[in-house]
Amino acid sequence: MxxxxxxxxxxxxxxxxxxxxxxxxxxxxxxxxxxxxxxxxxxxxxxxxxxxxxxxxxxxxxxxxxxxxxxxxxxxxxxxxxxxxxxxxxxxxxxxxxxxxxxxxxxxxxxxxxxxxxxxxxxxxxxxxxxxxxxxxxxxxxxxxxxxxxxxxxxxxxxxxxxxxxxxxxxxxxxxxxxxxxxxxxxxxxxxxxxxxASFDRPNIRYRIIEKNEVRRQLLSFIKAEHEGDCGIVYCLSRARVEETAEFLCENGIPALPYHAGLGAAVRSANQARFLREEGVVMVATIAFGMGVNKPDVRFVAHIDLPKSVEGYYQETGRAGRDGQPATAWLAYGLQDVVQQRRMINESPGDDAFRRRLGAQLDAMLGLCETVNCRRQRLLAYFDQEIAPCGNCDTCLEPPQAWDGTVAAQKILSAVYRLWRERGQRFGAGHLIDILRGKPTDRVKQYEHENLTVYGIGADLSEQAWRGVLRQLLAQSLLAVDHEGYGTLALTDSSRDVLKGERTLMFRREPEKKARSTRSASARGKDAGIVLPPDAQQRFENLRVWRSEVARGHGVPAYVIFHDATLREIAMNPPASMDDLGGISGVGVRKLEAYGEEILRCVRE
CATH class of the missing domain: 3.40.50.300 (P-loop containing nucleotide triphosphate hydrolases)
Known part of the structure; x- marks a missing residue:
């Protein structure tokens, strides 16, 4: 039947x-x-x-x-x-x-x-x-x-x-x-x-996007302060960056493994097996890794390069917190990411319609990064879903300031215009900032750019602040990256409205950086913020040890035997009989028959 x-x-x-x-x-x-x-x-x-x-x-x-x-x-x-x-x-x-x-x-x-x-x-x-x-x-x-x-x-x-x-x-x-x-x-x-x-919302994930500045150090600080000992995934755009980052984390006491298509199949398989079966391993990978990985206790997903689309970012961050417990989606991005992505689109094979579509996907991703409103609202709106402010993203928890960047934008657009109009020259972000801040570098002197009328007119802003202005101008397509692959900057059709004062620009100002000496509420301890009473915690640890031994004997990841959520429920409500155990969520008939007596013995001990 x-x-x-x-x-x-x-x-x-x-x-x-x-x-x-x-x-x-x-x-x-x-x-x-x-x-x-x-x-x-x-x-x-x-x-x-x-x-x-x-x-x-x-x-x-x-x-x-x-x-x-x-x-x-x-x-x-x-x-x-x-x-x-x-x-x-x-x-x-x-x-x-x-x-x-x-x-x-x-x-x-x-x-x-x-x-x-x-x-x-x-x-x-x-x-x-x-x-x-x-x-x-x-x-x-x-x-x-x-x-x-x-x-x-x-x-x-x-x-x-x-x-x-x-x-x-x-x-x-x-x-x-x-x-x-x-x-x-x-x-x-x-x-x-x-x-x-279904709803696209994953309320257990805390989204945080920061300005990139020595990104490997930022990553290390994030892991040590908030997720030390936790399992996580770090995404990079290139194979070389994967290797360098994994090596850097290992040198600093974080057990990290590389994963990318350039590694041999045996190495990739072995690294993935370790990630799935061991606790506290960090996988550093290109986006080739992770699709369909069912590991439920990934406590963080970090991106140290800008994803190409909101869809890709959502898919990758969704590998965190599959067990429903608190997790973090952390992204560091900066000016060079925007320059690199724009250049990659310009150089991509395909027709204009294809490049326009790539550009639209990048614009949506940049809009998510630069928003002064709730990140989750912006993210879910991309999938046609509306929610109230979430209270669990960086912009909700530490609201950024918005400032009128129109004058600053006019200064930098004027510098680009004068260099091209008067001298037929184009330069990248670093040199433009040196001109605006009046910095007499060898290159400035070589091209006699100290004689430009825009030289020194931006001394009121720091180099980092100017990089933020440039990043946001690129994000809004008010500046363009050249098509020749050199990373120099040029005006766009939209630049004229800003230069003529017909458009006001409000920019995001990052909140002051605060030292994070303690783990955030999103991830305290290996049990993802869940605090059990001492006796239940002891039962939970005993059950995890038992589960690890069984999983090792079967040659499968521990979560294939039982998820942490099931073990927690057993620890909190210790069953006295097989019938009691059969009422625990996640314990089906087969697992009750296979493991019931062992679990009851483990609980009694």
Whole structure:
């Protein structure tokens, strides 16, 4: 007899009730309907296809872009007693053959496949010979050519509708604007499917964006003051920066590992395994890392280079605090980031429409960085969601000042104008600031720029303040980076209105820097700010030690055995019997049978 979705949730996964739209989505798919599902990272997307796959006859096929994600999810499902497997390039031919035979024999509930593998004739023929209960297309934003993580192989997935017209399909993602959603639906032929859009808000994440100044030192200070001993991810734009930053953190007592596409597959795999299975490891990575990583206790995500888009930034910061406990999204950015990103857009291959789209994405990201209002409001507005000020971002907690920067802007735009108009010269930010501040450098003397009428007219502002003015002018496209790749600055069509006094500019002034000698409320201690009574804390630590030993024996990350939230609940409400333990959230039938007696013994001790 087939059990209901709710019974499956309770018996297999150990949760009492569904959250948000989960029940509506699951019932829709169980009945054979297609769906486009948007839920934030940690919002429970996986259950939306895992439960229908267990309820419907046949095998659920999950299309996933990363090998690590497949292995992680299959390990977790096997612990729950779910018959799951994957097919990917990490397996030898004998293992792949065994998985294929299990699928044909109807012995699998879920089968994970990479899109490249799925689209081969061998795999398509295999699926045609078995019984498929549903197709789940995970990380569906990869289909969007305007998105932040386009993967061309995803475009071929429209054939699923052609070859299996009566098998329900779900496209799932944590990140998509309304335009990206329309593109996903169009490319995957899901135009008639309902869109289930959950709130994009992750209230447990504290967003903080600071002005870059010796960024590695700033990063080290942030980690030591607020997240020492915590697991975190640091994102960089280049491979070289990843290597340098990881080495710097290690030299300063932070256990850090590098991850980028230039490392060998074995090294990447080993580093990812350490990050998933050990506590307190910091992964320094390019954006190639982290998609689909299910590690729930990532306490911070730091960016030391400016992300290219709000979608990418949201996706990456969403890897923090998946367990719902407090976490921090920290970003340092400065003038050079804006110059570099503008130059990369100018030099990018593609037509003008493509470059305009990249420019619009960067403008939205810069707007988030420079806003004087609530960061979370600005972030969620990008995804067409309105909220009240959040009270948990830097601009809410330490409101910045806004100041009239019109005169300062006119001074620097005048300097750019005079250099070009009178001398046919263009220079970068540093030299322009030296001219305005009246600094007699060798270069100023070489070009006789001390004779310019604008020389010294900006001595009232510090070098850092002028860099802030330039950064915000670039952010608002009132200055442009040259197309020749030298990083020199030029006026734009919009500059004229400012020079003529027809436009007022209000700039953001950073609040005074305060020494942070104690950990913030967002992350006190390894237990993410949750303070347990002494006896419960001791039980919790005992349970974590037991869990680590079990995980090591099974060769899986500790959270695959039980999440911290489940262990905390056991520690706070120590069960006296198997029935009591079975009522704890996250303890399903299989885990109760496998670990119940050991947990009760651990609690008694």
């Amino acid at each position: 087939t059990i209901s979705p709710l019974e499956t949730l309770q018996r297999v996964f150990g949760y009492e009730s569904f959250r948000g739209d989960q029940q509506a989505i699951i019932e829709h798919v169980v009945q054979g309907g297609d769906a486009l599902v948007l839920m934030p990272t940690g919002g429970g997307k996986s259950l939306c296809y895992q439960i229908p796959a267990l309820v419907r006859p046949g095998t659920g096929i999950v299309i996933s872009p990363l090998i690590a994600l497949m292995q992680d999810q299959v390990d977790a499902l096997l612990e729950l007693g779910v018959r799951a497997a994957y097919l990917n390039s990490s397996q030898d031919w004998r293992t792949s053959r065994d998985v294929e035979q299990a699928f044909l024999a109807g012995e699998l509930d879920l089968l994970y496949v990479a899109p490249e593998r799925l689209l081969t004739d061998r795999c398509l023929d295999l699926l045609s010979q078995g019984r498929v209960s549903l197709f789940a297309i995970d990380e569906a934003h990869c289909v969007s050519q305007w998105g932040h993580d386009f993967r061309p192989e995803y475009l071929g997935l429209s054939l699923l509708h052609e070859r299996w017209p009566h098998v329900p399909r779900l496209a799932l993602t944590a990140t998509a604007t309304s335009a990206t959603r329309r593109e996903i639906a169009d490319r995957l032929e899901l135009n008639g499917a309902p869109h289930f859009v």
